[in-house]
Amino acid sequence: MTQPIAWLDGAHWPYLAVFAFAFLPTEIWRWLAVLFARRIDPDSPVLEWVRAVATALLAGVVAKLVFTPPGALAALPLWLRLAALATGLAIVISDRRRVMYAVLGGEIVLIGGGWLLV
């Protein structure tokens, strides 16, 4: 568990932490985009690189959540978590407009499998 910064600790600490370490690092990109949207060419190579890094990062977040899962998800075996992801992926690859069905299919595999195992 990460401990609060000592001299800022108190009842308000969780709110302060959300503001400083979650809100600001996320919101800064939305602000920068507003400031620079007019000047950035959406097809420029720099943005293409940023988009590629953002995509890889997001995929990394997915991997992290599945390989070192939080909370109750850790109670289910790794192969089941991967099977749920693969189900969603297969549905999206067969028809890329079916994101909602992909989520539903993956969830059915995970919850159904979990029910049989736990």
Add this chain to the structure above:
Amino acid sequence: MKVSPDWGWQRVLLAGMRDALSLPAWIVCLSLVGVGSLARDVGYPVGAAVLSTVLVWAGPSQVIFFASIAAGAAWSAIAFAIAFASLRFLPMTVALLPLVRRPGQGVLMQIVIAHFIAVTTWTEGLRRLPALAPQQRASYFLGFGGACVLTSCFGTFAGYYLVGALPVPLAAGLLCLTPIFFLSSLSAGVRHVSDAVAIILGFCLAPIFERAIGGGFDLIISGVLGGSLAFAWRQLSRRRKA
């Protein structure tokens, strides 16, 4: 729902809310239920969990935040990991803003609009906004995003108290919504082989670097490396064609 071009902003705002409540808002709501339970696991108050949904409005950032606290990562590492995982908002916002921008619109209004941009509102916005009259798009998007945030606050609040009481498979299912939804929507957005390369590299490098480096910086390094390789791939394949 069809929006007539002569409707005033209030009616357009309501139409946006109604369209969100027809399904997308509930998906986001469910995906943030898990965040509520994570906040409870680290002993943070329910107010901080709901505040994170209102202020951060990005599921992965919130999950990284609470899961990193549980794992004992340094505050600087948490902030860096979230900043890099949120980098996507820069290109996403740059891509969406031209749709809603109007002459005479203030910077503050654009900042408010930008705040509502998250994966769901962004994909839905890109799909729905072009069909609307330009002067109606901002109200529609604010209505749509506002409804999503409201249901998600409710989801975060409910998750804080409920998830612990749920049977394990259901609680796990709620926590797995974010990864399944993200991988699916990322894959649905693939336009070029290099996009798929970025997804595969990001997915494979993150767990490897977590073992090798750790401390919260592994995510950044795997993203920058995987993304740069995918970008190089794209440049090379383009040059080969030219």
